[in-house]
Amino acid sequence: MTRNPQLNRHGELQHLLTIDGLPRNxxxxxxxxxxxxxxxxxxxxxxxxxxxxxxxxxLFFENSTRTRTTFEIAAKRLSADVINLNIATSSASKGESLLDTVDNLCAMQADMFIVRHASSGAPYLIAQHLAAQKREHIHVINAGDGRHAHPTQGLLDMYTIRHYKGAFNNLSVAIVGDILHSRVARSQIHALTTLGVPDVRVVGPKTLLPADVQRMGVHVFHNMRAGIKDVDVVMMLRLQNERMQGSLLPSGQEFFKFYGLTEEKLALARPDAIVLHPGPMNRGIEIDSAVADGSQAVILPQVTFGIAVRxxxxxxxxxx
Amino acid sequence: MQIPDAEQLLVQLTEQMRPHVRPSTCLVGIYTGGVWIAERLAMSLNLDQPVGSIDVSFYRDDYGRGAPLRRDLRRSNIPFEVEGAEIVIVDDVLYTGRTLRAALNELFDYGRPARVDVAVLADRGGRELPIAARFCPAEIPLAVGQTLQLTRDAEERLSLSLIEAK
Incomplete structure (x- = not known):
């Protein structure tokens, strides 16, 4: 069996690429x-x-203000020098390859790469490339790759849940919305099942659920009322309009009617249920303003905890 | 070697400090032993301020030199205004001085104290930095590889024991 590429030979975290395959400890x-x-x-x-x-x-090959900013704040609070490269508008658009960009930054004595890329697996490719060049002292953190993973988002969600609920082993958690296009959902599912949450549910229309989602150890619901009944945690996802191709959805209004989180639907969950959202929110599409600004929402604490987790x-x- | 009784050392430390502290003096214990001692000192010296506690792991000078971050990190807690305060940092055993250097650096990130002193139960020698304790009831010179360990039992009684290198 080959070693998990995220761990060094002492079993310590060397890169953070995905939650999938990371042990619970x-x-x-x-x-x-x-x-x-x-x-x-x-x-x-x-x-x-x-x-x-x-x-x-x-290294942001795809735009993201919030994730980039929270990584920047986290690194600066640790006294690092932070260099932001918005590659979407720089050398890559002049034709430089991903690994050429990485080699150039290594020549500038980089110690850590925070990578956001539209292609799944780009951070892996960089980590492999560094290993092949015997540059194991340089670390890679995946800040979101394609539809694959967004591990620090998954971890900050787990931190938030543990902060409010204390433990994982007696929880019902529903992830609601566009699971298909969501790297956040994949990281959340791996984290929740690894940490021992007994009841992980995904809720969404058939067109926005991956075909093999059951294999990830979750219960599938197409009806939101049934899906969030008596849950302790509701994790809303952003409807990713920019990743949609073709007509997976009739309209935003239609989506809100069936899968938007309103106070009336939230009343079906446990009275002390908390509501998470990774941001940025589409108010009136996946979440109603009354819920987003309500007492059960922990969306802003998620942002604060995200800095500590990073x-x-x-x-x-x-x-x- | 005869290791002195920690409870007797604590009594001596308290009497050394008594003429030099005021009710407004603030104590900061270094996890874990220093916090135990600081709590006892604050009680017997009748200090008004709640005891602060510091985990110096984030300020250690050996971070990134091979050892992973410690598992049982504690949240530092400074429950008083550091700016202008008279502070005594409390640790169990003074050795290289690197822990105290880290504690001083951390403390100054909370503000600028008027004065900082150091109180320890024992000084085991082997200093690697220009740091000395103002309050210290015992000098117990030890060899490299030996460790003086403070423990606390269920009745909160403190004791010191000598641990030899394996």
Whole structure:
């Protein structure tokens, strides 16, 4: 059996590429490590010296303001030098290949790459390339690749759930919306099942669910009322208009009618259920404003926890 | 070697500190032993401020040199205003001084104290940095590889024991 490419020979996290295949103890370790980082935001000087002198490159081949910003804040709070490359508008558009770009940045003494790419597997390719060049000291974090994975989003969602619910082993969790195009959903499902959530549900229209989704160990619902009945956690997904090709959906209004989270539908979940959303929200499409701004929504705490979780991941990688 | 009783050392430490502290003096314990000692000191010295605690893992100078981040990281908690405060950092055993260097760096990220002193139960020698404890009831010179370990039992009694390298 070949080694998980994310782990070094001592079994420590070397890169974070996907949650799929990571053992439970590593996921728990990341969540445990994130907890003390939440305190840094309350200090006068919001900085720790762990990545002082390190160069972190944000390599965004696909636009994303929020994810890039939270990675940037996390790296800066760890005292790293952060270089943002918006490749969507730079050398790649002049024809430079992905690995040529990486080689050039290695020549600038990069220590860590945060990679967002429209193609599934791009961060893997970079990690493999670094290994082949004996540059194992350079770390790669996947910040979202195609439809494949968005591991730090999945981890910050787990941190949020654990913060409000305490444990995973007695929860019912529903993931609602466009599962098909969502790398977030895939990372969430792997994380929830690995952490021992007994009841993971996916809720959405047939056209927006992957054909083999049952094999991931989830219960499938096409009716939202049945799907969120008595759940402890509702994880809404963004309707990814920009990834839609053809007519998978009649219209946004139609989607909202059947799969939009309203107060009336949320009342079917447990009274203490929490509502998560990875952002950016389409109000009135997948979530009603009354819910998004309501007392059960934990959408803004997700953003705050996301910084601590990303600080934890970066610190764990850079320690090896 | 005779290792002194930790409870007696704590009494001596308390009496060393008593003439030099005021009710407004703030104590910051370094996890884990330092926090135990700081809590006891705050009680017997009748200090007004709640005890702070620091986990120096994020400030250690050996981070990134092979060892992974510790598993049981604790959240640092400074429940008083550091700016202008008179602070005593409390640890169990003073050795290389690197832990105290890390604690000082962390403390200054919360503000600029008026004064910082150091209190420990014992100094085992082997300093690698120009750091000394103002309050220290015992000097117990040890060889490299030996460790002086503080433990606390169910009745919260402290004791010191010598651990030899394997």
């Amino acid at each position: 590593i996921l728990e370790r990341i969540l445990d490590t994130a907890a003390p980082f939440t305190e840094v935001a309350e200090r006068e000087v919001k900085k720790l010296p762990l990545l002082r002198g390190k160069s972190v490159f944000n 600080m934890a991941v970066m610190s764990m990688l850079a320690a090896t």
